[in-house]
Amino acid sequence: MSASANLTAGAAGRYATALFEIAKEAGNIAAVEADLDSLETALADSADLKGLISSPIHSREDQAKVLAAIAAKMGLGSEVSNTVALMAANRRLFVLSDMISQVKALAADDRGEISADVKSAKKLTEAQSKALAASLKKSIGKDVKVNVTVDDTLIGGLIVKVGSVMVDSSLRSKLNNLQNAMKEVG
16 A cells, blocks of 8 residues: 555545645645645634534534635635535535645655654754754655654653654653553562
8 A cells, every 4th residue: 555545544535635636736735735734723723613613513504604704714725715615515524634634744745755743841943853854864764844842741852753653752751661660670
């Protein structure tokens, strides 16, 4: 099975593949990605919008009207607007976040990039992010886009996830391992 087939399983994958192919044919993948970033930010910032797309109590028509108004207000391109409208008509808005992630993954794969999700105990400097990306590129062989989130419960260190591989070098994990080893001894 190909890597892109793994990226696009399920309903979200079918919408993501269609949107990506349309954007690629039109030559505006970057614009579609920017629109999806805006939509993703709107979803993250608005509990009401999250509720609208995930709640079955809202009718298709209501969802379609609200999302059409949001798309127009945000100035989203026709590709993203039409895809969201189709998802609303088919009652598939509950997979919108997954679809956005999958389109981004397809676009990154098309550029020869891979994404790494990194959790760190404190905010990484620009130099640290670049060094981490360079180190990951050396071991993976592809350009790596580093997505860093801060998790102060880690105490120190990093958790790096690339694809299905995760490396946990956090101090919290090391302390937990030490605690478990001590329990086994005593």
